[in-house]
Amino acid sequence: MARCRQKEDESPNAFHSRLSALEKLLPEKLPDQISALLFHTHLVPALQRRIEEQMEVAKTRDEAVAIAQRVWSASQPLGQAKRQNNLNDPPYPSKRGRNDTSPLQGRPPSRSYQQEKANQPGSSSNSALRSSTGTNRRNGYEKRGRAVDSATSPAPWPYVRIKSRFHTPAVVAGSIQTNIDLDTGAECDLVSIEFVRKHNFHPAKASAPRLGAVGELRCPTYGCYTVPIVLTDSRGTIRRFERVCIAVERRLTPGSSPVLLSMTFFADVGVHIYIHDSTSFWFEVNSRTVQLVSARQFEKEVRNCAYVYVVVRLPEEV
Structure with missing residues (x-):
């Protein structure tokens, strides 16, 4: 444990993983504050000085790792820090639309490999389909460089209901x-x-x-x-x-x-x-369109007319 120290080109996340593996061999689990102090004292001296200059005191192991990683990333060149961080990241689709863990980057995997990946816990049919096609549909490209037409391809969910204009x-x-x-x-x-x-x-x-x-x-x-x-x-x-x-x-x-x-x-x-x-x-029926008259006047007006009247309820009252 005393000889386990951070290497010059090693990121704090990678060193944390290596140190945690050794701590599991101890008979008893270390308290969180002692584990954070142990991690800090085993960092490279230059990184320790930069952390102490910022007056950041970590109370837990996770805080110590986060502080060290942030200070280390700020002091490293952009390309080198990005490469070191990617070593600990999970695999992601590459520019060719393939996972880094899939065999034969230049050709689609075999059917047996697809079935094996589909049977693994946490895998889905969508991820198996994405790795088997060898495409990057998110960027609009299919196999052999043919573009995907989003207007003609079916939508994954039903369209929002709309109503015609009045x-x-x-x-x-x-x-x-x-x-x-x-x-x-x-x-x-x-x-x-x-x-x-x-x-x-x-x-x-x-x-x-x-x-x-x-x-x-x-x-x-x-x-x-x-x-x-x-x-x-x-x-x-x-x-x-x-x-x-x-x-x-x-x-x-x-x-x-x-x-x-x-x-x-x-x-x-x-x-x-x-x-x-x-x-x-x-x-709307209002005083400008409806005229109230007496029964005698109404009988006089309709005597020589062919109008037919019926009493109905107004549409706005139905």
Whole structure:
């Protein structure tokens, strides 16, 4: 035990392993403080002086090893310290995607070797598959240098569930049949600048605020325009109104919506959305759309009309 000392080119971790093997031969286990002192006194003198200069006193063996390794690594050249530390690290996949403990670095291991590795405790089918293929899929390369296409390869887990946007058919500018998006998360009404230039909408006397997108990205605006819209809800109620929309770069594709109506539109007009369907909505019934009359007046108005009335519950009450 007295002759066991750290070598000049030996890391403290390696010396700790060698000294611990000798301590196991002792009849009794040393106390933790004595074991830490024994480890410190058997280090090389230069390393002992550097540790004592930093006034670091270890109370346990693990603390003594950690302090010595940190001071030793700081005093060693980067390449040499890294090589010494790697001697005590577990094997990791190399640049060729193979483990350091596998035989024949240039070719895949045999089937018997794969079965032997799979039967070992703590091994998994994934590690056996990774070592048998001889690839580095983490970096996007397969055997023989072929790239892995992540878009076509199946995902290891199911995709996150998504829901289609809420849109409804509408008539814009009197005769343009198109779709309109209804978004409760948006704060202002938007229109595609390409759609505005194509149909020559009139500019509105309003200033566009600064718009922000996901990730604190700024969204450029191109002024405000008045967009006349005709909407029909799920009950058949028709409403005509004009909305002041901010022109933005909104890509127009088949089936897309050039206009987006926001929460401001819902509050101004009064719109209820049926969340279980992507197209069902209805206008709120208020004093502007419903008129209360007496029974005699009601009978007089419907005498010469073909209207049929039925008492139903409002959709928002169902």
